[in-house]
Amino acid sequence: MALTSFWTDLHAFHQTFRVPIDVVLIIVVAIVLRFVLRFVIERVVNRIVSGVKKRQSVDDTQALQTSPLSAVRLVQRTRTLGTVLNNIVAVVLVIVASLSVITTINATILGSFALITAALGAGLGFGAQNIVKDVLNGLFMVAEDQLGVGDVVDLGPATGVVESVGIRITQIRDVNGTVWFVRNGEILRVGNMSQGWSRVIVDLAVPYDTDVDAVQQRMLQVATELAGDPKWRGRILEKPEIWGIESISAEAIVIRLVVKTRPGTKDDVARELRARLKTALDAMGIRLPALNSIVLSGFDGAESIRGARPPRTAPNPIASTADPKSTRKPRA
Secondary structure (H helix, E strand, O other): HHHHHHHHHHHHHHHOOOOHHHHHHHHHHHHHHHHHHHHHHHHHHHHHHHHHHHHHHOOOOHHHHOOOOHHHHHHHHHHHHHHHHHHHHHHHHHHHHHHHHHHHHHOOHHHOOOOHHHHHHOOOHHHHHHHHHHHHHHHHHHHOOOOOOOOOOEEEOOOOEEEEEOOOOEEEEOOOOEEEEEEEHHHOOEOOOOOOEEEEEEEEEEOOOHHHHHHHHHHHHHHHHHHHHHOOEEEEHHHHHEEEEEOOOEEEEEEEEEEEEOOOOOOHHHHHHHHHHHHHHHHHHOOOOOOOOOOHHHHHHHOOOOOOOOOOOOOOOOOOOHHHHHHOOOOO
């Protein structure tokens, strides 16, 4: 009897305070669901990252730079997808919970303001199209693995390391430490310097009367020694190559040396290679010439280059198509 009375009183209490109770329940369920989904996403991301590190026998993600490139991309892409999924889950839950609360308070509110909602929706549609563009472009960039957290990218407006990829904003930190917030919808191109491999290109200008063969042989020897150094061996993917004379002038001859490296290590390898080349040239007694170069830029500069404009010529006379035999005079 007491149990029946308890349930009756509970039902009466719920009927009296139904709206506040339902609103509180919706909010509590949304919050609990948000924490559960976030926990699941982070758990999956951490398991994938930990699995990659365990297979490669490393403790830090940066150490994966010396591991297969697929492992690095897997870690970066997994973390990026985890961040984007967390943002999407939060936004969807807030929208669904808000609509549920409004419907619980008054089921006819949305219907009563249908015309106002349509007008506001049409007005906001023009303003929100940029937001929709940002969200869709961000999802496609992550899904297509155009960039990931930790990548060094050139997005046009900013160049630096990707710190965060959101559903609307991508955060880039440049070499000076400035954080750039770039809208995903404004990203028209992505230059990713952390995928696959990189290439060090060293153009060395030597005096015109220098023994080119001897300099090329010495440059290649220096680069090969660098590639065999235990400290730098893991950063260089292939044997260095001499591509030969890149340009020639009365003052100097420019010789190009290239080295294929792992992504993210190009600058370090280039600095060390230049230092060793400087020491080698000093030992050979070669002094680099002073070069005064003029670089033309823009349309005005491009049009001012001799030969860029077509030559002015007089129009060619139109040849007659008549049969020359028909113009001959008949013989007497």
